[in-house]
Amino acid sequence: MVWEPWTGCYKISDGCTYCYYYGLYSKRCGQNEVVKTDDFYKPMETIYMPRKKITKYKMESGKTVNTCFTTDFFIPEADEWRTEAWNIIKQRPDLNFLFITKRIDRFPISLPNDWGEGYDNVTIGCTVENQDLADYRLPLFTSFPIKHRFIACGPLLSNINLTPYLHNIELVTTSGETGREARECDYNWILNIREQCEKADVAFEFRSTGSQFRKDSVLYNINPKMQHRLACETNINSVG
Ligand code: SF4
Incomplete structure (x- = not known):
């Protein structure tokens, strides 16, 4: 299930260099312009079931909602919309809203007053692609009140020492870069991160x-259709 309350993005870090979504596509479609979408209120939309004579949410209870996958939830251009987006999230405690961000340093901006230690129904993934960005983003990420958090190492561009930052992390995911100009991903980096996760008792996924x-x-040189399958076939994941 997907929710894109706004769309559009632009590059802010090393991992964005060959961002497939905002490369050629952005030039053609203006995807680097951040705009509010018609789906802004999608989680609140209801449908009437005449036979049962009930009204229910279109987004079914109990699902994970991949949020802002064509943008960044914390992008500055969305500051004026984020308060309302948080309010929608709060009104659907039966859904798990999941977002991945390269802008975790902007997390406190527009945070709801009743956020406390975090909403139970929000999972945030902080992206890191090399050691410098891990050392900048992860101390902030682990210091913020967030109930469910994971680290997304992707595109993984170097070996990374995550060990100082693995407390209160539920999962670490790793993935190489995709595309014609993709930079290489070394399996030894993946294995090294997996070993760090094992030692810290954190779930790991390649x-x-x-x-x-x-x-x-x-x-x-791996065909895009095979990249996920080959990663799974290494059988090194601690989650399914
Ligand atoms: S933040 Fe994500 S979506 Fe935005 S340009 Fe970078 S990689 Fe692409």
Whole structure:
């Protein structure tokens, strides 16, 4: 299930360099303009069931809602809309809203007054792609009150020492970069992060090899359709 209350993004870090969604597509469609969408109130939309004579939400209870996957929930251009978005999230405690961000440093802006230690129905993933960004973003990420959090290492561009930042983290995901100009992802980096997670008792998932995948000193060019499957076939995930 997807909710895009706004759309559009622009590059802010190393991992954005070959962002597939905002490369050619952005030039054609103006995707680097941040705009509020017609779906802004989607989680509140209802449908009347004449046979049962009941009105129910279109977004079914109990689902995970992938939020802002064509933008960033914390992008500055959405500051004026975010308060209302938080309010919608609060009104649907039966859904799990999940967002991934490269702008976790903007988390406190427009935070609801009753946020407290975090809403139970919000899961936030902080993206890091190299050590410098991990050392900048993760101390902030782990210091903010968030009930459910994970680290998304993607696109993984180097080995990363995550060990100082793994407390209160539910999951670490890893994936290589996709696309014609993708930079390589070394399987040793993946294994190293997995080992750190094991030691810290944090769930680990290898999601995608990326397009340029180095294993046992051999560089493989992997078809996009195979990248997720090959990552799964390594059988190194601690989650399904
Ligand atoms: S923040 Fe994400 S969506 Fe935005 S340009 Fe960077 S990689 Fe693309």
